[in-house]
Amino acid sequence: MKAKTLYDKLWESHVVREEPDGTALLYIDRHLVHEVTSPQAFEGLRLAHRPVWRASANLATADHNVPTTDRSSGIADPVSRVQVETLDQNCADFQIVEFGMNDPRQGIVHVMGPEQGATLPGMTVVCGDSHTSTHGAFGALAHGIGTSEVEHVLATQCLIQKKSRSMLVVVDGPAGPGVTAKDIVLAIIGRIGTAGGTGYAIEFSGQAIRDLSIEGRMTVCNMAIEAGARAGFVAVDDKTIEYVRGRPFSPSAQHWDQAVAYWQTLHSDDGAEFDEVVVIPAAEILPQVTWGTSPEMVSPVSDKVPDPRDEADPVKADGMRRALSYMGLEAGTPITQIRLDKVFIGSCTNSRIEDLRAAAAVARGRRVAESIKQALVVPGSGLVKAQAEQEGLHRVFIDAGFEWREPGCSMCLAMNADRLEPGERCASTSNRNFEGRQGKGGRTHLVSPAMAAAAAIAGHFVDIRDLQV
Amino acid sequence: MDKFRTFTGIVCPLDRSNVDTDAIIPKQFLKSIKRTGFGPNLFDEWRYLDHGEPGMDNSTRPRNPDFVLNDPRYAGASILLTRENFGCGSSREHAPWALADYGFKVIIAPSYADIFFNNSFKNGLLPIVLNAATVDQLFEQANGSHALELTVDLDAQQIRAGDAAPIGFDVDAFRKHCLLEGLDDIGLTLQHVDDIRAYEVRRRQQAPWLFE
Numbered sequence: 001m002k003a004k005t006l007y008d009k010l011w012e013s014h015v016v017r018e019e020p021d022g023t024a025l026l027y028i029d030r031h032l033v034h035e036v037t038s039p040q041a042f043e044g045l046r047l048a049h050r051p052v053w054r055a056s057a058n059l060a061t062a063d064h065n066v067p068t069t070d071r072s073s074g075i076a077d078p079v080s081r082v083q084v085e086t087l088d089q090n091c092a093d094f095q096i097v098e099f100g101m102n103d104p105r106q107g108i109v110h111v112m113g114p115e116q117g118a119t120l121p122g123m124t125v126v127c128g129d130s131h132t133s134t135h136g137a138f139g140a141l142a143h144g145i146g147t148s149e150v151e152h153v154l155a156t157q158c159l160i161q162k163k164s165r166s167m168l169v170v171v172d173g174p175a176g177p178g179v180t181a182k183d184i185v186l187a188i189i190g191r192i193g194t195a196g197g198t199g200y201a202i203e204f205s206g207q208a209i210r211d212l213s214i215e216g217r218m219t220v221c222n223m224a225i226e227a228g229a230r231a232g233f234v235a236v237d238d239k240t241i242e243y244v245r246g247r248p249f250s251p252s253a254q255h256w257d258q259a260v261a262y263w264q265t266l267h268s269d270d271g272a273e274f275d276e277v278v279v280i281p282a283a284e285i286l287p288q289v290t291w292g293t294s295p296e297m298v299s300p301v302s303d304k305v306p307d308p309r310d311e312a313d314p315v316k317a318d319g320m321r322r323a324l325s326y327m328g329l330e331a332g333t334p335i336t337q338i339r340l341d342k343v344f345i346g347s348c349t350n351s352r353i354e355d356l357r358a359a360a361a362v363a364r365g366r367r368v369a370e371s372i373k374q375a376l377v378v379p380g381s382g383l384v385k386a387q388a389e390q391e392g393l394h395r396v397f398i399d400a401g402f403e404w405r406e407p408g409c410s411m412c413l414a415m416n417a418d419r420l421e422p423g424e425r426c427a428s429t430s431n432r433n434f435e436g437r438q439g440k441g442g443r444t445h446l447v448s449p450a451m452a453a454a455a456a457i458a459g460h461f462v463d464i465r466d467l468q469v
Numbered sequence: 470m471d472k473f474r475t476f477t478g479i480v481c482p483l484d485r486s487n488v489d490t491d492a493i494i495p496k497q498f499l500k501s502i503k504r505t506g507f508g509p510n511l512f513d514e515w516r517y518l519d520h521g522e523p524g525m526d527n528s529t530r531p532r533n534p535d536f537v538l539n540d541p542r543y544a545g546a547s548i549l550l551t552r553e554n555f556g557c558g559s560s561r562e563h564a565p566w567a568l569a570d571y572g573f574k575v576i577i578a579p580s581y582a583d584i585f586f587n588n589s590f591k592n593g594l595l596p597i598v599l600n601a602a603t604v605d606q607l608f609e610q611a612n613g614s615h616a617l618e619l620t621v622d623l624d625a626q627q628i629r630a631g632d633a634a635p636i637g638f639d640v641d642a643f644r645k646h647c648l649l650e651g652l653d654d655i656g657l658t659l660q661h662v663d664d665i666r667a668y669e670v671r672r673r674q675q676a677p678w679l680f681e
């Protein structure tokens with residue numbers, strides 16, 4: 001039998017039917033729903049008098065618009081409020097389980113799903129959100145979809161898809177000191193480019209990936225989309241199975257052993273062929289900081305802001321010039337001399353308990369620099385928040401001068417009140433440094449949680465390896 | 470969805486690579502629960518000098534004279550010419566909604582981000598991939614003192630300009646069919662209800678925990 005990739009296995013087990021040209025109807029096991037990309041889909045169902053195909057395959061929460069401050073008085077912005085209320089109403093009407101704004105299990109959809117065991121190995125997982133790739137950390141085929149497809153999945157439990165090409169990214173050897181999952185994925189994007197994965201499904205492998213916890217793997221898969229790939233995933237191993245064990249939506253005792261036996265087959269076979277293989281020695285990866293307006297514009301923290309004159313490709317050089325001008329940076333400035341106005345620790349990339357622990361380890365017993373106007377810590381879900389509080393992490397942050405907030409997307413995309421003002425510079429643990437992403441004119445540098453906390457303390461970037469934690 | 474017909478339109482040259490969906494339609498406009506009305510806020514942060522919010526009267530806002538959409542040469546453009554990796558970033562379908570609502574019917578670029586590419590077809594918007602050299606040539610023509618007009622013929626898979634040799638393009642046969650016929654994907658899929666049910670029966674046997 002031909003050796004198969006993990007992608008082959010995930011794909012083949014979900015094909016409902018296939019046309020001669022390779023267009024397939026793919027079955028979807030889990031559909032996650034949030035308030036921003038779903039209202040028009042539910043409206044479409046109503047207009048066409050179509051029911052939801054399998055309500056129990058769906059799980060919803062409100063995350064993008066919810067305030068991260070006191071929620072007892074509801075949402076002040078009337079437009080945001082209507083959107084969140086519309087989700088509540090749609091879920092009630094179509095009998096979809098929803099963790100509403102005041103439910104302790106509410107959170108960023110990509111933090112909440114895995115935490116509930118709603119994401120399982122071998123599943124197809126979709127959501128009207130590009131960072132659905134996060135769920136690939138479980139050996140699942142997970143990707144973002146548009147609103148028309150949200151409606152399609154609600155109505156049919158399927159998607160019309162064509163198989164992507166396959167790419168294997170091997171991060172070889174152990175990661176060096178201070179190098180986290182975030183640094184690994186930023187370095188991968190720096191290497192292959194934001195369009196490097198377009199048309200591919202990426203399997204991440206190699207010792208540095210296997211060494212990561214499941215949370216770290218989620219960080220890596222989360223940003224597969226920033227490398228252009230809709231889906232990124234990691235083979236199942238014992239860590240995956242242990243993570244899933246005993247969660248509310250995990251298999252019951254009756255089916256557990258059968259599930260585990262199946263999950264253990266979810267890896268690429270020896271000798272399986274990929275359309276593209278990229279090998280990156282982990283030892284070459286240093287803590288990363290983005291300096292531009294695209295995640296591929298990234299450098300090791302020990303480097304300088306690059307010079308567009310050193311770039312041979314004129315289109316790229318032009319993009320660099322535009323980025324540096326937007327970012328208000330001079331070529332040749334050491335990255336550690338970049339001074340910050342705000343710090344944001346949160347988002348579906350880095351707001352899980354491990355991320356908060358890593359940031360708290362840096363913040364413990366220190367103070368946020370006077371020059372920092374605001375340093376936010378926004379846990380990914382109500383359950384992450386509760387866990388952090390149980391461990392006393394909130395005290396560490398508050399004592400150091402960070403603000404401790406309610407869970408949600410927050411300043412990752414600034415749809416609620418948390419945002420940058422024009423010209424403000426932010427060290428952010430999120431995933432996108434696009435122009436205006438964190439507020440019009442705002443300047444975003446993407447970093448790991450430890451690097452963000454260290455930047456908050458120093459007021460500028462510091463090489464985490466120089467810091468005694 | 471309306472059927473996609475052959476048309477002739479003006480080309481608007483947006484000379485940037487990696488244009489992301491946050492730039493195409495900034496997040497504050499995503500709070501709408503409708504599919505329409507996004508056109509006036511297409512490229513909002515580049516197009517206007519002030520900060521846009523939903524519900525503003527866009528006709529009175531100060532425009533950025535340096536932004537190509539505001540150039541009178543390209544008024545009424547229905548073809549957007551741009552660079553590689555167009556539509557990267559967020560999966561928001563509001564991006565093709567905004568482009569279509571503004572009046573664009575076709576985009577021409579060397580490459581697109583996957584989700585955006587996919588979303589476009591579902592909204593009657595045709596994203597055409599041409600090689601970088603051809604895109605360069607079109608930019609040169611579109612940047613001239615007279616706007617470039619192109620005829621896009623999806624059926625023949627050709628772009629034509631005056632007497633110049635037509636430029637051919639590839640398009641997935643199924644997507645082409647859906648665009649030309651104005652077909653709704655859900656309706657098509659629901660013709661296969663029996664297949665879906667049969668799959669569920671099979672799958673429930675292999676992986677019962679997925680149906681708990």
Ligand code: SF4
Binds near residue numbers: 430
């Ligand atoms: S945290 Fe940011 S990237 Fe993640 S789902 Fe929310 S807005 Fe999107």
